[in-house]
Amino acid sequence: MTYSRIAGTGGYLPEKVLTNKDLEKIVDTSDQWIRERTGILRRHIAAAGETTCDLAEQASRRAIEAAGRQPGEIDLIVVATTTPDQVFPSTACLLQSRLDIHGCAAFDVQAVCTGFVYAMGVADNSIKAGSARCALVVGAETFSRLLNWKDRTTCVLFGDGAGAVVLEASDEPGILSTHLHADGDYASLLQVPHGVSQGYDAMQENAAFVEMRGNEVFKMAVNTLGRIVDETLEKNNLRKSDIDWLIPHQANIRIINATARKLRMSLDHVVVTVQDHGNTSAASVPLAFDAAVREGRIKRGETLLMEAFGGGFTWGSVLAKY
Numbered sequence: 001m002t003y004s005r006i007a008g009t010g011g012y013l014p015e016k017v018l019t020n021k022d023l024e025k026i027v028d029t030s031d032q033w034i035r036e037r038t039g040i041l042r043r044h045i046a047a048a049g050e051t052t053c054d055l056a057e058q059a060s061r062r063a064i065e066a067a068g069r070q071p072g073e074i075d076l077i078v079v080a081t082t083t084p085d086q087v088f089p090s091t092a093c094l095l096q097s098r099l100d101i102h103g104c105a106a107f108d109v110q111a112v113c114t115g116f117v118y119a120m121g122v123a124d125n126s127i128k129a130g131s132a133r134c135a136l137v138v139g140a141e142t143f144s145r146l147l148n149w150k151d152r153t154t155c156v157l158f159g160d161g162a163g164a165v166v167l168e169a170s171d172e173p174g175i176l177s178t179h180l181h182a183d184g185d186y187a188s189l190l191q192v193p194h195g196v197s198q199g200y201d202a203m204q205e206n207a208a209f210v211e212m213r214g215n216e217v218f219k220m221a222v223n224t225l226g227r228i229v230d231e232t233l234e235k236n237n238l239r240k241s242d243i244d245w246l247i248p249h250q251a252n253i254r255i256i257n258a259t260a261r262k263l264r265m266s267l268d269h270v271v272v273t274v275q276d277h278g279n280t281s282a283a284s285v286p287l288a289f290d291a292a293v294r295e296g297r298i299k300r301g302e303t304l305l306m307e308a309f310g311g312g313f314t315w316g317s318v319l320a321k322y
């Protein structure tokens with residue numbers, strides 16, 4: 001049996017930092033409100049002209065280096081993004097060209113904040129099925145481009161960034177299981193209600209923004225993430241105490257705390273980067289993962305539970321032995 005294992009991780013954040021104090025000058029908000037309701041202190045924002053593929057490229061190069069691989073060894077590229085550079089080609093194809101990789105399958109996955117977890121599920125299954133042996137899995141977003149900077153209920157929450165993982169074929173797991181779910185009935189609670197097929201005019205200013213019913217999303221996220229934790233543990237016959245690290249989607253410290261409580265995990269075994277990154281959508285889990293690996297907190301052999309929840313609604317988890 002062939003499994004996939006995590007060979008290396010990488011992350012990249014754009015240079016510009018936007019603090020809560022900076023936001024006080026843009027909308028009617030306060031550092032205190034944002035801190036208390038979300039845990040966010042600052043977020044990174046892509047420079048004018050800096051695209052999702054630019055961020056993805058930096059994160060990917062770092063992940064490939066950490067894996068001790070050469071770009072030419074990559075035989076599958078999956079990019080999770082909600083903010084592609086172009087309608088087409090996919091950001092994965094643009095990234096493939098940047099990395100001077102030729103011929104392997106490359107495509108985008110769109111599951112908003114759950115995108116990276118979806119991409120890991122797809123790549124893990126490709127490796128298990130024998131159709132790939134070395135996959136580059138990326139979550140990358142310039143989510144700031146979808147924000148209405150006049151809407152204080154959304155613009156304070158999000159940021160830009162990219163994270164990447166190299167998965168390679170292995171005789172030992174690796175990825176223990178992936179769990180992917182969606183329910184499109186909840187589309188209207190968290191959405192950008194414009195798109196190509198509706199005749200969206202991309203040149204029109206302020207045309208497509210995130211809209212969210214925050215309170216309802218919050219409750220659904222807490223309940224759903226609790227359920228996905230149970231599902232993942234049951235499938236693997238594990239107890240809560242078997243998990244060494246929770247790597248949650250970084251949307252709101254209160255949602256993260258609720259999931260940690262459910263797992264009875266102390267917060268020093270939960271990777272938390274929301275204070276520095278805000279919600280970077282598909283980039284949030286791999287950025288948090290990479291930060292903890294590079295700080296030397298997550299060690300080889302430890303059991304990791306990644307989970308995410310996002311627009312769609314979509315939700316899912318990855319259980320892995322690092």
Ligand code: COA
Nearest residue numbers: 029030033037113152153156214215217218251252309310
């Ligand atoms: N600054 C100051 N006040 C704000 C504000 C801001 N940035 N945004 C909203 N408010 C106000 C509201 O207008 C409301 O005022 P009112 O009581 O006078 O009407 C008050 O704060 C409370 O708003 P509410 O929406 O009930 O706050 P909340 O405790 O639910 O927190 C969120 C709001 C968005 C932080 C929270 O609902 C949340 O995190 N939701 C989930 C978001 C998420 O994770 N989305 C992505 C999922 S992938």
